[in-house]
Amino acid sequence: MQVFYNTCQPLKKYIITQMKRWFSLQSFLLIGLVSWLCSCNSAREKESPEKILSAPPYAGLTDSIKRFPQNQALYLERAVLLSQNDRHELASGDYKKAWELKPEEHIALQYVSNLMLVNRPQDAVNLLKECIATWPANPDLHRRLSEIYTQMGETKKAIDQYDEWAQQDSTNFEVWYEKGVLLTQLKDTPAAIIALEHSYRLAPINYNGLALASLYGATLNPKVITLCDDLLRKDTSNITNDVLYLKGSYYSDTKQYDKAIREFNECITRDWKFTDAYIEKGIVLHDLKKYDSALKVFTTAATVTNTSADAWYWMARCYEQLGKKDLALINYERALALDKDFEEAREGIRRMKK
Template sequence: MPAFEKYITQMKKWFSLPGLLLMGVLCWACSCNSGTKDKESAEKVLSSPLYAGLTDSIKQFPQNHELYLQRAVLLSQNNRHEIAMADYKKAWELKPEEHIALQYVSNLMLINRPEEAISLLKESLAKWPANPDLHRRLGEAYTQMGEPQKAISQYNEWAQQDSLNFEVWYEKGVLLAQLKDTPAAIEALEQSYKVQPINYNGLALASLYAATLNPKVITLCDDLIRKDTSGIINDVLYLKGSFYSDTKQYDKAMQMFNECISRDWKFADAYIEKGIVLHDLKKYDSALKVFTMAATVQNTNPDAWYWMARCYEVLGKKDLALVNYQRAAAIDKNFEEAREGIERMKK
């Protein structure tokens, strides 16, 4: 896996954004799973025992926005997102408040209506321009719509209004990294870490430093280790080891990977990176043992099987190399290097 993609993948594995990544997954997954239930008659659903009490109360007090909101939330909790939309809309019409707008927007995204969500967010931001959650959600909506430049513009507008909010710089940085604008991503994440130096923006920044072979990664990682209060040391050591490996400082790299493994013997990525160092040093038998251990602790990791195949290929064991290239390709259908290895072994 190329260096940049490796670190972006690691960033996604380490971090769960307050909105950008988590919301995107939830929106698409839930909207796909809600179709059958939401096609049922709304009237039948709302008169069922679970909702009957609130439905009766709404009939008695049709101007009470809280009742609509309570029923909408209950519907959402039970995967009735399409039916819930009318209640969110009614609650918003009766009482246009910030928290109702945000819940309504979430529902619109869940039922895959990002255009309506964007319209509501713009309307809400005109009323409450200082609300960071509204800015964040608008950036997320543009991202989900496949309009990253509009999302970037939104984050820029948010930063102009609240430059000391570390989250705007963080989320902008992650989006820029996904767009492969690495220098701009680093600049944004540096600003985020400057405003609020905490683990998750520090690790994101360190991962991009490592991906670009920037020696600042070592100083930053050491800083994160000194301040660690949540058990991120292994991830930091892994980043240091990867930087040392990519810059051919193999002794230091091995020290970092060995420490990672001693702290967590199931850390498959550390085994793989350690094995790659041994492979680069032409210690193929030793590398093979390490890759085999990686596959043992995580047998769904395609890189473990791929690198085992590389070792077998160098050692002249083409049949074993072919089997392991095939295993890697079966796990990751887009693993081009594994497919190339298969073709080589079949010649």
Template sequence: MSKLERSCFYILLSLSLSATACNGHGGNTKEEDAILKKPPFAALTDSLNGDAGDKAGIYFRRGDLLSRNDLHELAANDYKKAWELRPDEITGLRFASTLSIISRPQEAIRLLEDCRKKFPNNTGFSNMLGDLYLQVGQTKQALQLYNDMLHADSTDFEAWYEKGLLQEKTLDTTGALASLRKAYTLQPVNTYALELAYIYALTRNAEAIDLCNEVLGKDSTHELIDPLFIKGIYYAGIGEGKQAIAQFDSCIRRDWKFTDAYREKGIVLFHQGKYAEALEVFQMTIKVSNTYADGYFWIGRCYEATGHKEEATLFYQRALALDKDFTEARERIQRLK
């Protein structure tokens, strides 16, 4: 997939899905027709109703215009017509992206599987298909897809990277490290280096420090935060609390709103038994973001550790209110009853 095509896909994928509720699948035809007869769509609609020669191209252009106006259901209809008239690569990509936006991933998957057969040299379809397999929980199919891509081209660094992320998600740490290392060797960019370093940090491997220092060495503006944060994770993992806190403080100096750095610093202090200091740090997290569930949870942990059960329960409840899936907060509430 070209950088332009991949950018288009992720921009489309990140658009608000609110249009879906307004333009449900199989919406009112009269209402749809009324929209298409109004500006800015009217001119293209008139062309389609007339003797226009390139109807596929007009459907495609109207689909793009509808998409830019968040009318994704209508856009999908136009992309479908364009695809049926002229099944080319860009139409396939745009049609599949739009199907994903309007929560029809299985249709998008079937389309992309067809596109892969029609256009085997276009890796864009494979990349998008892998993303959709993951979206619907088909991890085995995604892994097989990446293996097929790498069998066809072992230098495809994007496939190595995506495979590594999938292996990390499925807790195949050894496989993830191997795949991400291969991706970084082929394309030594910061994104790959930091993903690799993060896994090394979690596994207490000192290569995390080397990779982070390598990235920091190229940071002439001294603005990067992630390498410092990862170094902090590594030092915390091996019990070097002082060095860990130094790294988290460096993160905070570069971005005082970086809540995760406060949290990790506070956790180090908490495990050192410095509950009062930890509490002050955790309180900063909810000052920075009053919807940060982890901050409320760890304030609760500090209160629980110091015997203030009512206060602890209150903060656990606040954490759970912000994140309904916060299992540990729910368990601690039950335990304190």
């Protein structure tokens, strides 16, 4: 989203005026276009499967299938081509035939995706269960089944699926990581932490460690510092700034302001474009009532990323505290222009207009 500066307003008004002038004509043309598209869609729906498959771009493959009806690769190739052209219903038949000719894991996953596109989730579930019975060690099958259960609103079944996977492969850290991610999405933070802790014990690596550290930080658990220090010691994939930011956020939330500023400064030193680090540092200074210093930090954040609604909002907060209501109003309005759902900015505007 962009900020509409005052210099842009004449152009914006001109565009709106011109739009009003030709809106009637455009509406007329749009109605005609919609009618034409509807007629095209109706004609497309009336086409028989035989006619579609015997015409380009499918005709060559269809001829080959007639000559070699047991060739799995031909059905799969045509299914993919049909899918690319939004012919998902027709593609279903080819995916099914390819699967029946030679059941393979990668074909099953493609077929499952197709079944979801044509709104047949229960068939997708049944196919995945069949596949898991045959290939219990394939993590993609377990993961996909849990995802579908989640999409269907069957969250208990989704979690049970991960538990079943864990029973079959209890030393697989991905099982516990995936379960932790799902539980996080379901807002069951305590259970998510348990799952991610298990994952990290099995394989203490960056991505499950960061996920666990984020939950520790969100719940103000002091374990976040120990875990972050552990991640920093063995950082091999350039996650240092993320870890430092988590530490700084924890120190800020627990009012250990000197330590928080130290971590945010380190983030900024390592990456001057780390906008969130500027904003969190500025909030610390704001909480300490150092409004002039905080304003400088938020201004820098807005310079680094001028689409950051938070940067403009906190600049407004500082101006409000400094008694500069006109500047506060301008910046609250900028924040709201960038984020229409920014209720705190909207409330700030109301305060400034009283």
